[in-house]
Amino acid sequence: MTEIKGWHVFAGFAAAFGVIIAVNLTLAYKSITTFPGLEVRNSYVASQSFDANRAAQLALNWDVSAYLDGHTLTLTILKDGQPIAPAIEEAIFGRATNVAFDETPDFVFDGTALRAPVVAGDGNWNLRLKARATDGTLFQQRIVVRVTS
Template sequence: MMVITGRRFFLIFAGAFLVIITVNLFLAFSAVRTFPGLEVKNSYVASQNWDEERAAQLALDWTVDAVVRNEILTLTITDADGAPVEVQSLDGIFGRATSVRDDQVPAFEFNGEAYVAPVETSGGNWNLRLEAIAPDGTEFKQRIVVLVD
């Protein structure tokens, strides 16, 4: 039978805390290293016009969807009648939800029905952070989750 002395108990206790601290430090450094950054520089300033911008964007009554097939990102924007919308300008960043390492700026082209752009992907959860200007000048911003097989 093994007797647990004060010294042995201390070593077991200290070893358990060492494991916990090591794992916590590893997770903290991993989180900071992969942090994609801030959405806005100053959330207070960004919030001042949020209600008006949201109301203007909802008034457009657009339905937006994105899908990737065979390394082609297809973005469809339709109005309330289901007709495709051609915007004044369209910008976006396509990348992983948790890291900026795979971020890409798609070169969208309107084909009469949708916007298409070649992208490099692998399976998993991707985001398209979209910014467009409607034909009437209204700003449209949306983050679209794209699941790639």
């Protein structure tokens, strides 16, 4: 049996703390380089009209959902139970924490839903949507996309 000496103990501690520090630095780097960051330029200005915008959006009475089936993103917008196709001003489909794979889907209304081809796989996907109602009301929401396949 080999005798444990002081340098053995030091090497064990140095290796263990080296692994911990390396993992922490890697996670810090990844969190800084992959997070999209800025949501609005000035949060105070955005907050001034938040309640009025929210009330107008709720008054639309839209039921919005999205799901991913293979490489087809389906966006369903119902008003009073009937499918509608409002003007899509902006739609960004991507991961919740990484903008590297963001796509701008080109939706086509087929009478029941808006559909668009996308490149995606398993995991957590979001659709950040800005749509305009016929009365001019802006609807904006982050929709968690269900993966069905």
